[in-house]
Amino acid sequence: MNYMLKQCNIVFDSLENGTLVVDEECVVWSWNKWLEINTGIEAESIIEKNLELFYPEVDYKGLQRKIRTTLRLNTPTFYDASLSNRFIQIPRHKITSSLLSFMQLQVTIAPYIPAEKKVMISIHDISDLHELKMTLQQRMKEIALLNSELQQDKQIINANLMIVKTDSGCEIVDATEAFCDFFGYTKGELIGGSLSRFYALDAGSDDFEQMKEVLRNKHRWSGEVEIITKNNDCVWMDTVISPFVDEYGEIISYTAIYHDITDKKRIEMLSVTDPLTKLFNRQKFDDVCRGMLMRRHWTKEYTFGLIIIDVDYFKKVNDTYGHQAGDSVLIEVSDILSQTVRTGDVLARWGGEEFVVLTPDVDSGKVLYAAEKLRRAIEMLEIPAVGKVTASFGVTVFVEGDTQESMLHRSDQALYRAKEKGRNRVESIFS
Amino acid sequence: MESTEFSSDHLDVLRELMNIAMGNATASIADLLQAFGTMHIPHISISDMDGLKSYIEEAVPSDQHSYVTKQLFGGVFGGEFVFVMTNESAANLGHYLYDVDVPSDADILDAVIELTNILSSTIISRLTEELNTKVQFFPPSTEIISGNNLISQEETLNYHRIIIVSTVMEFQSHKISGQIFILTKDGMIQRLRELIDQKLEELYA
Amino acid sequence: MKVLVVDDSKLARLTLIKTLKEYEPSAEILEAENGAVAVEVFQAESPRVVFLDLTMPVMDGFEALERMMHINPKAQVVVVSADIQTQAQERVLALGAKLMVPKPINADKMLGVLQQLVF
Structure with a gap:
């Protein structure tokens, strides 16, 4: 081993990352302390030997090509940090997470002594970063899944449930397709109109007043109401109206959910007639x-x-x-x-x-x-x-x-x- | 702000330097692939974020998956090197470099990284050499992106001026091609202009 | 002596002309910014020497070279290109170019070129 390399080894040993020197044939010329500790391979046993003897699973065709590129262009080349290790495998001892059993490595191949066709390979452990990335990806996947489920649910609700949203003044701001279809209105015809115009009840009747009173007190109201469709048909609806309040307790909107019980009403009538x-x-x-x-x-x-x-x-x-x-x-x-x-x-x-x-x-x-x-x-x-x-x-x-x-x-x-x-x-x- | 304005002379210098740099890169890749690459005239423009977005939308197919490798480089002249290859091109590259019929995803990724490495180091090194400055490369990262949405959506990402240097790398016989973008922003534009000014002064001296 | 300099880059043309003038101050310089213009000027002016770029808009250097050699097979065309692939070199030499020089041109390269040309 030449003098210069020996001097450099002192520096390499003090580095907090893996550093090795190899030549074009992948013969190892330097193996720092970090590598000794983390791989369990002593510098003495690997130096002047081919890396392949210790790590036969590495793709040497690719590695040699990278080394040649580094030397020819006199510029660093890199391994892709985002994929499962293609360089040497170094065990990882994290217990609280089992996502990675080997270190995720950031590998840079830099020209070292071009005249001797030697390059320096530096290895950084980026497992924690990679772990975060994997966790993030997993979460993103879960979110995407949840979102698509929500979207599906929303579509099902939209198509099947009759729901109307109003502002605090009972002016309609949104309605589901099911509601529009059932009542024969387009969304455009509904939005901006008053919800009470659909009720067959007189605005001054006792039932109507009682409902208004419950809602005014920020309670949920439920009951059976007769509603008039666009074709002037009367239908019976089991209705739940819920007020939504803001952080100050002020009503900001109402949601009314309707369920057609005209048939049930008819049966009820038959049973008492x-x-x-x-x-x-x-x-x-x-x-x-x-x-x-x-x-x-x-x-x-x-x-x-x-x-x-x-x-x-x-x-x-x-x-x-x-x-x-x-x-x-x-x-x-x-x-x-x-x-x-x-x-x-x-x-x-x-x-x-x-x-x-x-x-x-x-x-x-x-x-x-x-x-x-x-x-x-x-x-x-x-x-x-x-x-x-x-x-x-x-x-x-x-x-x-x-x-x-x-x-x-x-x-x-x-x-x-x-x-x-x-x-x-x-x-x-x-x- | 006038000093950051680019004249047609500045753009011409940049285009010619890029042409020379791309020549070196093409030769390097030709070596690697044992094939002949067709050279294209580099495109240079100064734009804002919206302009970059629409430029990328035109240059990158929207109906495919692409391997997008991004590499930062720093120094007096710094920026981001972006290399975009369609799925098909990347697979062909992996097939060629790893000499297997059906390269694995890891093979393809590594091949793409390798190609980008050569491209970026040759192009940027040559470009900065011509501009008499040095550059540091940072490790590249590759991701597979569906469509051409290469730019993050964050609102903070609002540079006023971006220089887009782009060209096409094409090896017809291997059905391998890719789109190269070199992006640099705000402060760097000023420095780039100064470097080009020096170059022009030498020429007219 | 008439010399035609063909390049889409003004910088490239200027650099080339500047280095050329150092050795041949009396040269009469003609310029063209693409292959198509170059062929027209070549036809009209019959320059002794042509410095030709390869990667250009409208008509590239390969095609321009082919046409010039067709007009005058004895033309001395020097290809100056950023395309330094061996195959590119082989191709232009096969088409009849006298020499191929990698960009960017400098004084040393220019001297080497001029020594091989006939005036």
Whole structure:
């Protein structure tokens, strides 16, 4: 080994990176302390030997080409730092991460003694940097994946869920395609308009006020609302409206999510409707009656009445004109009763030729008047192929301590009395 | 600011120096590839970031993957050397240099780095030699980029003036070609101008 | 003596003319910035010597050389080019160029060239 190289070795040994000198044939002429420690190969054993004896896996054709280029151009050449090691492998001892079991090396081949065809190869451990890069790439991949999933979800939501976003003043700022399609509007027609114009509810109605109150208090409101489409169809929507507040607690926007429940509503209606007369059935009557009994504010002057109506001689109609005629009598009577009861009264078919009416907010006089009005309406009725029919009425009102049974019992008794007294008349038992 | 203005004479000098540098580089690569390279006239322009973007968009195919190697060089005259090769060219290069039918990704990457090394050191060394200055090379890095979006999107990346020196390296028989960009910015432009001025003074003396 | 200097670079032409004038101050210099112009001037002026670049716009040096040799096979064309590939040299010599000199031209190279030319 020449003197100069020996002098240089002292410098190389103090470097905090791997430094070796090789010639064009890859014979090693210098091997610094860093390399001794990190590779476990002593300088004595490798110097003047070919690198290939120790590292047969290195691509020597490529290495020699790089060395020649370095010498010919008298300029440094480099290994690509971004790929898995193509130079010698040096084990790495990081325990807290297992991404790299060998050092990721930054390898530079620089001209050293061109006359002797010798180059200096310096090796820097850039594992930490590479590890970061790998971690970053991994995260980027995860983010990309999440993003694409989000994008997919967004598309699914956009195409399938009816969602409207409004500003704090309920002015529409965005709507999903599903919403636009369902209501027959383009996005452009919706944006800037008021959300409330779609509601069938009166702006001043109780339900509407209650909804506004909930939202004003920054709470989520949910409920069933009737909405009008562009074609003026009424649809029932299960609705959730959520206010979004900013960091100061001020409402910045609302999101309304709609779910079409028109079919469900239809089924609900069918379940409480008598198929022949389209009046409420007995089950619905029971529900309403239970509700009325629950209300505790009834007084003698301000109570609710129960009227039982029974069509007179209905069996005779059936026997004489047939069941179809009988049905048409029931339908005609139902229709005239529907038209005659007050708004708020609940009319139902009890069964057979019997009907019941619940009349809230009355006293005994008013309920008698109502019953009399109904009796007269039926009496006036002209039914095709059958002619005139009449009905008998049994009336009562709610008194303290009443149950549905006790009320039904009294009105039934009153009805019996009406039948006894010659039919087509109103009888009452009030207590 | 007037002193940083480039006259057509300055551009001509730069183009001619680049031509000479590219001649050396082509000869070196021709040696490596055992093939004859067609030389093209270098393009020189002074631009801003948007101009560079649109220039790159025109020069680099948008519908392919490209191996983009970037290498910094520093000194009195410093900047960035960018070499762009399409996937196909890079594969052909890997195939040739590593003498295998289907080169691995690592083979291709290493081949691209090697070629860039020769190109950058020959071109920049020759260019700076003509300008009587020295240069330091930094390790190159290669990435595979889809399309021609070679420039980072950060907003801070807003140099006012950039000199674009670009040319094509082409070895038709091996179906290997690449686009070379030498980019330098703001302060370096002034220095480059001074170096060229010295050159012009020598000439007209 | 008429000398035609063909190069797209003004700098290259100036450098060449300057070094040439040091040895041949009396030379009458003609200039062309591409192959096509060069062929026209060559046809019209019949210069004794042509210094020709290879990489040029419009018409490159290879084609210009071929045409000049066709017009006057005895023309003395010196190719001065940055293209220093062996194959490029072989090609221009085969086309009839007298000499090929790598760019950039300097006094030593010019002397070597002039010694091989016939005036």
